[in-house]
Amino acid sequence: MSFQLSILKILAGQPDGRASIEVVKQHLAIYYSSGSEWPARMKRIASRAPQLDIFGQRLIEREAGCWIITEEGRKYLETLERLDRTVTRPQVGRESAQEPKTE
Template sequence: MSLQITILKVLASHDRGRATLASLNRDIAILMASGAEWSARTRRLAARVAAIDIFGSGYVLRDAEGWQITEAGRKFLDALEAITQDNQPPVLIRRPSDVPEPSARPEGALIVIGHRFKSRIGRHRDAAPRNPRAI
């Protein structure tokens, strides 16, 4: 089933949603060899549907020139990818005990960072070079 999802994804990425069978096979081979991440992603997408028949459902048309994704196929793919863990930002759940109360926050103090280092760098640059043998 994840192969059919891959076919839909590849066809959707081509101009006008059309690809020759040779081009489709080459793109699928590249994706399948790209590592476990692609396989895991297509398995997660495929798990969201019970069964899929891309030809019987009218998502893909085939003819002598190759295969083409239909508008119904694009809508199906969009709906399938609408909300997945792949495209959602991580959600941080904070318990009330983790959030400090506004009155409990200490007043901020100004901290100057880097001031000391700027003057030290300037001093070393202006100082005469040391003779390592003299030490």
């Protein structure tokens, strides 16, 4: 599923949300060969969408030689990323939010 999520991210970053399959492949090759950060992030976010099916859920449309992210695809991706930011953001404890006590 993280692979499908990567495709959504790539398309969301393209002009008009569309890219040729070759461009998508190039981006995937770069992202997945540039270290562990991208795959780890995609795996973490994808864990929140275990039934992700970008074509079956109509998050991406196919045209001759290219893929296009749909409005539903953008909303779905935004929701997953917002959830990920909420869950992975460090929580500030009540103690650390208070002024230090002086003796």
